[in-house]
Amino acid sequence: MYKIQFFPRERISTIKSFAISLASILLAFLVSGIIFVLTNVDPILAYYSLFKSFTNLALLSESVVRAIPIMLVALGLALAYKANFISVGGEGQIYVGGIIATFIVLWNIQNNIIPEPLFMPITLILVFLGSSIWGIVPAFLKAKFEVNEVLTTLMMNYIAQIISNYLVIGPWKDPKGYGFPQSQAFPQYARFPLIPNTTINSSIFIGLSAALIIYSILAKTKFGFEVKVVGDSYPTAKYAGISYTKVVCIVMAISAGLSGLAGMSILSGVIGRLRPDFSPGYGYTGIIVAWLCNLNPLIIIFGSIFFGGLLVGGEVLQSSMGLSVGVTDVFQALMLIFTLSGEFFKRYRVVWRR
């Protein structure tokens, strides 16, 4: 009889680590391939459609558009996870950001107080701050009353989404919208300008700068050091005199602020108005991206584009082969499962023994 044993590795070579990542991704392809076959779809053709987004410039540009909110959410979550604060609140924070942005837009349409050139900077700041307050709530509850953050952040997602949907079918419904559940369109000054010759809007630069900022916070600052200590060992942080409450509240303020900006980037960058359920689960995709990219802010840039591409590919698949968009979800989930399992093999080595 053979016996499998696992031993912790002290370190792992880059090549091996890369090989394990690659193997995990290939296995994800293999297993989802089986699912394709079971649903009577040619897997080769399916993968071809799924990855078409990376070969075709128009589709690639569309993938980057999808990547922006994913990137912002994933960056915020990565920071929270570094502090071992397991937030799943990105989705709700997207809606909060969207609500605040829409509020300011509608208010300014009526009152016309903020001058046009200042409108976007001011709105960005207010959206960030407003979402931060939303994000501090679960952090504070956790720090002061030990309330589980997974539950609070998850539940708050529903609250935010339902409020947003209520506003759009109720008080904020466009009176001239032929009864459609949507707000008035955002005026031009409330939209992110497009990068010439692409469909990519300029909020991409917010995402890229956020990646650099989060990276620098973690790698270079005192606060980043505190985050790492809190995340690695809560008792050590307490012993070293680092305030847990301060650290998680700031972390969640930043995390939720970025997700709020993600919400605004969807409305001001793509849709141009508030609509019900305007986020197709970017808040949850962000969780996957953050972990897949090993919580590394710079890798998250590419991870988001990859997942943006998968979303676009999924839609191509849907239109060209009549498959449900759910297929992309299955594929995403398999990617997550296999990559996380791959992480296990990066930390342990396997020995087969008789």
Add this chain to the structure above:
Amino acid sequence: MEKNIIELIDIVKTFPGVVANDHVNFSLKAGEIHALLGENGAGKTTLMNILYGIYRMDSGKIKVDGREVQIRSPRDAIKLGIGMVHQNFKLIPAHTVTENVILGSEGSRLILDVEGAAKEIRSLALNFGLYVDPLAEVWKLSMGERQRVEILKLLYRNVRVMILDEPTTVLTPQEKKELFISLKEMCSRGKSIIFITHKLDEVFEISDRVTVLRRGKNVATKVTRETSKVELANLMIGRPVVFEYVKNPLKPSGIALKVENIRVLDEDGNLKLKDVSFNLRFGEIVGVAGVAGNGQRELAEAITGLRKVYSGKIYVCGKDLTNLSPKKFFENGVLFIPEERLGVGTAPNLSLAENLILKTYDRKPFSNSILLNYKEIQKFSEKLVKDFEILCPSVRVPVKFLSGGNLQKVVLARELGSPVGGDGHVIVAMYPTRGLDVGATEYVRKLLLKMRDEGNAIILFSEDLDEILSLSDRIFVMFEGKIVGEMLSHEADIEKIGLMMAGVMGS
């Protein structure tokens, strides 16, 4: 000569980077107590875990009664009549003694005969002097009583060979005596015992033969009465060891720490410190003896600011620091060597350098108002690594990869080597040598004495009475949240301390 009931032949077991057992041979005769002596990390527990079926060996043979056997799990071991009591007890606190004892050996009958089992346990307990109420719930029992439950568990399963892993660590001197009487009783009734220890005195008190392991190899097996403490120590360490520490005369100079009537609650609101008051002077070491769980942890946490006091006052150098933050205590020169090195004293996945600046990262030169200065941090940590003789591949290695001794040096280096406070510091050391090998223990003790001679005030919590007696100038004994005894160490009597620890007498 009695025959060998157990033979371990050429056992090899490797862990990544370490050969834990390197062709080890070991034999156990019927009716003997065989001590397995070695420093921490010498491979004693690994060897016994192989015999008990917890680890699989890489190569080698195990013979029981002269026949080669395969032991794949503790269940196999028990079937062969081999049982083990681990250092950390494996009992269910919410269940009664009887339920714990019969767990796993209920048989296949549908109806559980708890009363019958309790009766059997009571008679076993009586026979071997292992007094414990079979119907008591385990969480109410002292550590000594829990150990008896573990032993009863094995007797109930009718094992012939009993492996005890460092059984005396949790016991008072009296409980230890009682345990030894029980063990001898078991031997006279035909049981054999393997006694894992790193304490030389115990080898002479209890064992018939002794096998010494050093760095995974067995270096000798001796008949106990034909050897000596010095010989065994040399075998164990591989070089001569200092047993006595040279202590310079006491030169106390002023009160460093003054604790006035403090009361402290635990997480569940129970009073853990009941009106504790004392003074600690610069230039002295005060040793605190006591069975774990009698308020030592709460006292240490209170005087380092980690735990709020409910009432009472704490002064450091005359300054009232009551209920200020741990940071304030540190800034006023209160240094803390906590009980858990990994997970409290250090953050496991952070690097050696990062752990060395854990308490000073927010001051110059390690950081300005926002950014850390990694160049200075590197320079500082390389200096500490050299000063404190920390063995490490680089200052970037995560500390979880360091050995216990090196990890303790990291904590010591940070606490004692950080630029804080004035001239004299208050050093709170909790079990600073627990689990360390003899070399590292010697290092820590000498360092504490050196700090004392340099005029620091030291309060030393320890479960090792010899350590307390040889290092301290004064000794406190704690029992149920009070200091029940205080004495000068040269007037101290180990017997009396033991009774105080057990709550039998107070001064």
